[in-house]
Amino acid sequence: MARELTPNRWNWSQKDGKWVFIKLNENGGRECYYQMEPPKEFEELTYKIKILNEKLIVCNDPDENDRIFNEMMKISKRMQQMGAND
Numbered sequence: 001m002a003r004e005l006t007p008n009r010w011n012w013s014q015k016d017g018k019w020v021f022i023k024l025n026e027n028g029g030r031e032c033y034y035q036m037e038p039p040k041e042f043e044e045l046t047y048k049i050k051i052l053n054e055k056l057i058v059c060n061d062p063d064e065n066d067r068i069f070n071e072m073m074k075i076s077k078r079m080q081q082m083g084a085n086d
Helices: 038-059 062-080
Strands: 012-013 020-024 028-037
Touching: 038 062
Parallel strands: none
Antiparallel strands: 012 020, 020 028
């Protein structure tokens, strides 16, 4: 069962095979904007997570490990909230 797409942020629609932004209008209706390519911010944040993950793999210091992990979590949360202007 697929999850419901969230309004006011970018979502990946597995059904459509596209990225979709659902905007709620003043009447409560939905306006959908589609694009094939991922949003630019998604690509940038994915790259940042990749770099941090590589650092995490080789890191031996527990404090530094924790700092890197927490930074990855912040980026992950940001990815989940990407808006239309991002």
